[in-house]
Amino acid sequence: MVQKYQSPVRIYKYPFELVMAAYERRFPTCPQIPVFLGSEVLHESRSADGAVHVVERSCRLRVEAPRLLRKIAGVEHVVFVQRNVLNWRERTLLIEAHNETFASRVVVKENCSYSVHPENEDWTCFEQSASLDVRSFFGFENALEKIAMKQYTANIKRGKEVIEHYLSELLSQGISHMPRWTPSPACKEGARSLTEPGAHGAPDAMGHSSNPGPVPEAILGPDDKLDAEYIERCLGHLTPLQESCLVQLRLWLQETHKGKIPKDEHILRFLRARDFHLDKARAMLCQSLSWRRQHQVDLLLQTWRPPALLEEFYAGGWHYQDTDGRPLYILRLGHMDTKGLMKAVGEEALLQHVLSVNEEGQKRCEGNTKQFGRPISSWTCLVDLEGLNMRHLWRPGVKALLRMIEVVEDNYPETLGRLLIVRAPRVFPVLWTLVSPFINENTRQKFLIYSGSNYQGPGGLVDYLDRDVIPDFLGGDCVCNVPDGGLVPKSLYLTEEEQEHADQLRQWRETYQAASVFRGAPHEVAVEILEAESVITWDFDILRGDVVFSLYHTKQAPGPGPLEPTDRDRVPGASCSLVESPLVCREGESIQGSHVTRWPGVYLLQWRMRGPDSVACSLQGSEDVLPALHSPGPRCKLLYYYEVLASEDFRGSMSSLESCTSGFSQLSATTSSTSSGQSHSSSLVSR
Known part of the structure; x- marks a missing residue:
């Protein structure tokens, strides 16, 4: 398995030329990196004008591995070949290297780059990446992989300290400025090969050569590739490998994810939830992003308004912060009529409210980070169980609670910093037995449970909350504005018809x-x-606006971005072809259809906003629509479902929609501005 490392962008707040002067002082020896045993220049050249200086050298590094492994390998040092390209005109230094020793068994590549900060020409950016592929090593592949990566990351900080050491040395000698390069007649003698030791090619973070690897991409700004100082200030201390995972996952999202890139704090929560296992965190995050997009969770705080009944009877609310600066949420679960709330507003409304609390919690964490000047990524929840009884163990209510726990665990990992449970009654162990298996082990470790009144003394709430924020109902002096809860009057319960409609709505949202x-x-x-x-x-x-629906066939998956208009008229069998005539669909309509495929490959269901003068629905008619589709304007909204069946399984299946009315159109009528939703059925078969 290939191990990869990608550093955040590290910034030296000094001009490029001064950083290069510090870099040159690392030679011919570098006491700060003792594993570097020496180097030999293999080739050196300069451009005709002297702007580009290339140095290629062989570097020897002492092997830092257990004696047994060194004995089996039969070597005490390894050799790396590095190539440095210093461009004074562009103000960049690119360094790449690979190992020569055991090259058929182990492949190590590293790259580093120094360049001018994109927003401040008097600062210098440094970026580093590496890969390690242990193909075979006498049966010690896993051990070598762990040793190498541990040694590598341990020396990354040392590499930065070396540059800072020589920068301080220059400043102490009164050297605070180096002139920028300008062409000189003496430098226009043409390219020449040199054999004397050069000034560029140093051991770096790996402790070995002056930084191995493939030629890097062009340096982007800190907003694109995370700045190490920003990570420390806004996200907290991370090990080099943790930094690497964060940068790699963010870059992957930038390259592949369609839509808004989540904030770094959000990405980091998923990495922590999966112990910084990159592939597992990526899978979890992608599934959550799909869920957020499907349910439009990013807009929840702007669109969700809890029913008045919830505001009155839901006994929960925000209340200052704990001693660590985490936002504090108080939930008086024992005073809350969960059964009554379920029957009065439905499970879906309760779930939406719980999600809004989690969204608000993340927003408050960001605010507290700015207020207190340190990273705060989680919040504290204080749960008062006084009054908890068997009514709270109502089976449908427990089932709904488990569903909410599952949704929160999957989509808001590592947002709960601490859970304080006070006044737990005797019935609590029954509830805990039911719900604890569904709570992640990392989350369960954050639970602190107090029975009776033992929360009041040492080791109780005073260890986590300042006395002036402990609520009055728990013996504190602070007036708490969290609703008292209480029984929901049965007269406010939903009718059976309303409850059935709410259940249908929930099923539709899930489908x-x-x-x-x-x-x-x-x-x-x-x-x-x-x-x-x-x-x-x-x-x-x-649900909103008019769209044009089309179906395309292509032999291979298309690249990012929508199909271009020029792709629409290609004949079947070409790289892309239109296999169903475009269908104009108007606001409030419910559309069903099917298509029998003639070729394997990728079929694209596409919805485009309808232009003001567009008409249905032929290949020629679609050409007239195209110019209007690219003008700026509002958005359309739709809800869709699709399925693929074998042809022999199609007839008689639930997906074989032959009626002119879709039961789903009821949802359209309640969520769109039109009072009635017309339906069309287009059982379309390819020609």
Whole structure:
């Protein structure tokens, strides 16, 4: 398995030329990096004008490994070949290297780059990346991999300290400025090869050569590749490997994710939840981002308004912060009629409210980070269980609680810093037995449970909350504005019909996906078909605006971005072809259809915003629509569902929609501005 390291952007607040002067002082020896045993220049050259200086050298490094491993390998040092390219005109230094020793068994590559900060020409950026691939090593592959990565990351900080040491040395000698390069007649003698030791090529963070690896990408600003100082100040202390995981995952999202990139604090929570296992964290985060997009969670704080009944009877609310600066949420669960709330507002409304609390918690963490000047990424919850009884163990209520726990665990990992449970009654162990298996082990370790009144003395709340924020109902002096809860009157319960509709709404939300369509930015879904004669079925409702729906076939998955208009007229069998005539779909309509595939490959379901003069629905008609689709304008909204069936399984299945009315159109009627939703059924078969 290839191990990779990617550093954040480290910034020296000194000009590039001064940093290069410090860099040169690392030669011919560097006492700060004792594993570097020496080097030999293999080749050195300069450009005709002297602007570019290239040095290639062989570097010897002492092997820091257990004696047994060194004895088996039969070496006490390893050799790396490095190549430095210093460009004075562009003010960059690119360093790349690879190992020569055991090159057939172990492949080590590293790159480093120094460049001018994109926003401040008097600062210098440093970036570093490396990869380690242990292909075979006498049966010690795993051991060598761990030793090498541990040694590498341990020396990363040392490499930065070396530059800072020589910068301080220059400043102490009164050298605080170095002139920038300008062409000199003496430098225009043409390229020449030199054999004397050069000034560029030093051992660096790995402790070995002056930084090995492939040629790096162009340096981006700290907003694109995280700045190490920003990480320390806003995210907290991370080990080099943890920094690397954060940078790699963020870069991966920038390259592959369509839509808004989550904040670094958000990405970091998923890495922590998976112990910085990059692949596991990536999978968890991608699933959560899909969930957020489907349920439009990013807009929840702007769109969710709790019913008045919830505001009156939901006994929870925010209350200052704990001693660590974490936002404090108080939940008087024992005073809350969970059964009554379920029957009065429904499970979906309760879940939405819980999600809004978690969204607000993240927002408050950001605010407290700025207020207290240190990273605060989680919040504290104080749960008062006085009054908890068997009514709270109502089976549908417990089932809903478990669902909420699952949703929060999957999508808000590492947001809970501490859970303080006070006045736990005798019935609490029964509830704990039911819910604890569904709570992540890392989260359970943050629970502190107090029974009776033992929360009042030493080791109790005073260890985590200042006395002036402990609520009055727990013996403190602070008036708490959290609602008292109480029994919900049965007269406020939903009728059976309303409850059934709420259940349908929840099922639809779990089945259908939400999408937004902007002018010039259609929504596309790629469906891979492995065998011909499959059936693609779809069902979607237009909640806002008018769209044009089309179906395309392509032999391979398309690249990022929507299909271009020039791709629309290609004939079947070409790289991309239109296989269903575009269908104009108006606001409030519910559309169902199916398509029998003729070829394997990738089929694209596409929704484009309808232009003001567009008309249905032929290949020629779609050409007239195209110019209007790329003008700026508002967005359309839709909910959709699709499925792929084998042709023999299609007839008689739930997806074989032959009626002119979709039951799902009821949702359209309640969520769109139109009072009635017309329906169309288009059982379309390829020609």
